[in-house]
Amino acid sequence: MTASTEPGVPDLATVPAAAATAPVRRERRTVASYLFMPLFLGLVCLGLYLYVQSQELDSIEQRSLNASNIGKALWEHIQLTAVSTFFVIIIAVPLGVFLTRPFTRRYRGILLTVANIGQAVPTIGLFALLAVLFFFLGFAAAIVGLVAYAVLPVLRNTMVGLQQVDENILEAGRGMGISKFGVLRRIELPLAVPIILAGVRTALIINVGAATLAAYINAGGLGRILVAGLSTNRLTVQIVGAVLTAVLALLIDYLAGIAEDVLRPKGL
């Protein structure tokens, strides 16, 4: 069930349909299903560790594949993902609320276009642009590029989530004398939470992947290991960079899934 196919939602024509992802409604998971993913990822990491241990590393490979370098790259990557997603949320959710209020109807198209452009421009292009035009490099520049890229799914899902709330419920709320803000806070937002969270989850995954490109503008991350492997043609290094990025993406997706389960209002 995708929110955009929901009948009776007024303004969805302005919202491109494909990216509005809503969570599949499902039963609360069993303990065993919660354990599967961490166990699987743990096994992947163990396998990777044993594989690297079995290789004889030359000085180039050792420079990338040592505990302190990998730990540093991993931490940088987590920071890039977390900070960029934080800014995505504090920009996109209020903006989504703002754009679904009736009085902002005429700005809707323009702001959605801006968000669309952010996602249409490739991240690496944006990074290069920041570096060449503004001499803007490093962590902050990477955050700007990542946020621009990931704002759209959260913004779109916030809008879709709010718009799909049944008009009759809002009507009933107003009829009970609840203020506009009260209706938003106590009825609309709680009902939109599952769809907003799905957007945040999408943004997180986008950011984990796109953050590998931050290596090109001095912002580090697992991309540093990946690029080092590619530029020196060292397969083992490439594999470690790629597998760790994939493991991190799956882990973050898993944690976001748990957050969805926990934060989803009871009874939905």
Next chain:
Amino acid sequence: MNVRSGKASVVVLGGVLALVLSACGEDAGSGGGGGGGESGGGELDGAELTVGAKEFAESKILAQITAQALENAGATVDDSSLSGSATVREALEAGEIDMYWEYTGTGWVNILGNTTEDLPEDLFTAVSEGDMENEIAWLPAAPMNNTYAIAVSSAFAEDNSLKSISDAAAYLADNPDDGTLCAASEFLNRDDGLPGLQTTYEVEFSEVVEVDLGLIFTQLGDTCNFGEVFSTDGRVVANDLVVLEDDLEFFLPYNAALTMRQETLDEFPAIADVMAPISEALTDEEITALNAAVDVDGETEEDVATQWLEDNGFLE
């Protein structure tokens, strides 16, 4: 062939027709195809070859020079692969292309998987012998040496009277905070890059800014005082930069050489004869000027190659 203009393909088509006709006229002796006939200057009549390139200007210029010289000697060259790709070595081994220009230093470290701690005296011989195992032949290397270099803006060099890397090391010992270096990933990870440089010159760069290779030129003099560049890059002069002399001869030689599959060379040994004088003429000065014509003045690799071959009398 579809890369070319219509006019050029008509010419090539005409050439192919002429070849077919002349082959029919004489006898159908297209077996080995090696030495061919002296008449018409076509040592490579009947050869159908593909020249590949890496994805930067110098490699594409070298590929164009090669393609045009081989065509001049009678070969038919499919230039659809001349645009350059990152996987050119794999393409060579797989037989998708017949030849491309590779660098001795790259051959030693990236292809043969060695490090520079065990660097041989004669790198070219070691690389060409090592690559025989893979059935890849290296034609004699050109004098041009596109190695790593450390560049600074000419103003910075003048203000602090820096001419060599030793000067820079001495300067940085007194002004440690000025040691900002812009460099790309490969340089930072290789023994013959930053790690070895710092040991050899006993210098420490206070801050290393890892960026994409193409961004270094714009950042030099702004984000960084020092930058990693390639010695034959045309943009060094165009951006008013000065290359610091490697006075301790630390950087590995990166002489360019045409590499091809051994079977191609066995089939058409005349390729080596055609390319020998051209390779010899490719000095640092020559290739740097050609690179600048493409990277700075915006000319096409094809035009630059034609002009150079004509100026040096390699085209009839």
